[in-house]
Amino acid sequence: MAEHIHTKVLIVGGGPGGYVAAIRCGQLGLDTMLVEGDRLGGTCLIRGCIPSKAIIHVAGHFETMMAAAEEGGRHGISLASPPKVDLAETVTWKETVVDKLNGGVTALLKRAKVRVVAGWATFSDGKSCTVKTKDGEVAITGEKVILATGSLPVELPFLKFGGSVISSTEALSLSALPKKLVVVGAGYIGLELGIAFRKLGVAVEVVEAMDRILPQYDAQLVAPVAKWLEKHGVVVHLKTKAEGLTEDGKALRIGGADGAKSELPGDKFLVTVGRKARTAGFGLETMSVDMAGPFVKIDDQCRTSMKDVFAIGDLVGEPMLAHKAMAQGAMVAEIIAGQRRRFDPASVAAIVFSEPEIVVAGMLPDEAKAAGMEADVAVFPFAANGRALTLEAGEGGGFVRVVSRGDGGAILGIQAVGRQVAELAGEFAHALAMGAVLDDLAHTIHVHPTLGEAIGEAALLGLGYGLHV
Numbered sequence: 001m002a003e004h005i006h007t008k009v010l011i012v013g014g015g016p017g018g019y020v021a022a023i024r025c026g027q028l029g030l031d032t033m034l035v036e037g038d039r040l041g042g043t044c045l046i047r048g049c050i051p052s053k054a055i056i057h058v059a060g061h062f063e064t065m066m067a068a069a070e071e072g073g074r075h076g077i078s079l080a081s082p083p084k085v086d087l088a089e090t091v092t093w094k095e096t097v098v099d100k101l102n103g104g105v106t107a108l109l110k111r112a113k114v115r116v117v118a119g120w121a122t123f124s125d126g127k128s129c130t131v132k133t134k135d136g137e138v139a140i141t142g143e144k145v146i147l148a149t150g151s152l153p154v155e156l157p158f159l160k161f162g163g164s165v166i167s168s169t170e171a172l173s174l175s176a177l178p179k180k181l182v183v184v185g186a187g188y189i190g191l192e193l194g195i196a197f198r199k200l201g202v203a204v205e206v207v208e209a210m211d212r213i214l215p216q217y218d219a220q221l222v223a224p225v226a227k228w229l230e231k232h233g234v235v236v237h238l239k240t241k242a243e244g245l246t247e248d249g250k251a252l253r254i255g256g257a258d259g260a261k262s263e264l265p266g267d268k269f270l271v272t273v274g275r276k277a278r279t280a281g282f283g284l285e286t287m288s289v290d291m292a293g294p295f296v297k298i299d300d301q302c303r304t305s306m307k308d309v310f311a312i313g314d315l316v317g318e319p320m321l322a323h324k325a326m327a328q329g330a331m332v333a334e335i336i337a338g339q340r341r342r343f344d345p346a347s348v349a350a351i352v353f354s355e356p357e358i359v360v361a362g363m364l365p366d367e368a369k370a371a372g373m374e375a376d377v378a379v380f381p382f383a384a385n386g387r388a389l390t391l392e393a394g395e396g397g398g399f400v401r402v403v404s405r406g407d408g409g410a411i412l413g414i415q416a417v418g419r420q421v422a423e424l425a426g427e428f429a430h431a432l433a434m435g436a437v438l439d440d441l442a443h444t445i446h447v448h449p450t451l452g453e454a455i456g457e458a459a460l461l462g463l464g465y466g467l468h469v
């Protein structure tokens with residue numbers, strides 16, 4: 001007979017959504033159990049955000065050293081011979097970062113007195129699941145249930161994962177660099193990884209079905225990234241679909257919108273055509289929760305259609321981002337503890353860690369227009385920002401762009417593209433959360449010399465004058 005445990009809160013999935021929900025439940029004195037079948041930290045910590053940023057960091061170092069090894073060196077620094085990269089060692093270092101954070105999550109859960117059960121949960125009804133652990137089967141019933149089972153990479157039926165066809169998970173743990181990498185899908189994951197591998201010296205080609213890279217953003221915002229790709233010899237095939245591997249498995253068959261067919265040889269084929277919610281394999285069907293397309297349907301408190309069953313994170317849809325999952329997790333814990341909360345953020349900012357980086361918060365100009373708003377758009381180029389010049393952050397045409405209401409100057413959105421702009425995301429999100437107007441941004445004294453000065457300058461332009469352009 002399986003051991004049967006009752007708990008106040010049962011959380012399934014220990015990614016950013018589930019583990020944050022568990023910590024907050026514990027802090028609020030709720031008896032909480034968290035079930036995780038793989039490693040605590042989920043996609044983000046184990047095979048997503050953190051590992052990718054570690055590899056991107058190393059790739060940046062390597063690229064800088066390569067430039068110093070070229071004839072004449074760079075900025076007065078030269079290397080007598082080109083650097084070498086041992087990817088297996090890079091991956092080992094990345095694993096130490098992952099292990100440290102995984103240990104940190106374990107410690108935080110322990111401190112919050114959360115009981116963690118290691119194993120895969122299968123639900124038999126809305127409130128009860130069984131978990132096969134290494135010590136035997138456990139049955140758990142929760143008064144409240146939080147589903148946080150996350151997402152998986154989308155697999156193309158004609159390009160199944162295995163062998164030379166890899167997902168982001170395998171790409172982040174390769175033991176050696178491929179000579180030639182073909183990336184299918186120019187979304188943020190494909191571009192972040194494709195650019196990192198290019199910096200590491202790999203020949204990279206990208207295939208994208210739409211008419212531009214990062215198709216969810218406008219052409220102005222992605223232009224500097226497109227320029228970088230061109231300058232660094234990354235061939236991008238737009239309006240082109242991957243159709244499968246050739247019979248010998250050594251090339252990708254592609255088809256253009258005009259019907260033209262060709263083949264792209266490669267050693268590895270990285271498929272990054274999106275992520276899908278993990279809705280199968282754990283008895284979701286026994287719970288009769290309503291769906292919203294491929295995602296679990298929720299209201300603004302993350303409640304599903306089934307009483308006392310909540311769902312958060314990638315499982316409930318876009319934007320599939322770690323910080324959204326965390327915010328929903330903390331909120332649901334507080335709702336269960338009796339607080340009045342609603343998930344209605346002013347924005348969920350997003351960063352593409354490409355070269356250069358892109359930050360998006362709030363509405364893009366086209367989105368404001370589509371929503372019928374009279375929007376003003378002000379753009380301040382990094383070419384006119386001192387700090388950007390010292391960081392070479394404006395190369396290829398980087399900028400900060402502020403979208404504001406024509407009447408009153410309420411900020412609708414802020415975007416940036418440029419080297420190292422990722423850290424500006426906090427100020428963008430803060431401005432939107434505080435309901436800032438152009439005056440607020442323009443008259444905040446931004447520290448000199450920083451990239452943040454470009455935010456104040458863009459806001460000044462929105463008010464009708466700039467000081468440094």
Ligand code: FAD
Nearest residue numbers: 013015017037042043044048121150282313314320321322
């Ligand atoms: P997940 O992190 O997917 O966690 C779900 C967990 O549930 C998993 O650990 C899984 O093992 C467990 N689980 C599922 N079913 C069961 C079951 N039945 N029993 C027990 N356990 C179960 N987001 C960002 O915000 N910034 C980034 O820079 C970023 N970079 C990314 C890079 C890559 C390469 C990838 C793949 C993703 C990236 N993301 C990024 C997205 C981010 O990883 C996800 O949005 C985030 O992990 C979602 O959190 P979650 O808690 O909803 O689900």
Ligand code: FAD
Nearest residue numbers: 185187188189209241242272273274275318320350351352
């Ligand atoms: P996607 O970004 O979905 O990109 C996949 C690309 O593959 C697409 O461009 C598609 O056209 C292409 N493709 C598909 N099939 C083929 C084929 N056979 N051949 C060639 N190309 C193909 N979600 C939103 O809804 N709105 C947002 O604004 C948004 N912004 C985000 C910003 C960031 C920084 C991050 C981290 C996520 C964002 N998301 C957004 C969520 C994101 O769309 C999902 O997490 C997505 O699933 C990311 O995975 P991806 O990069 O693999 O795929």
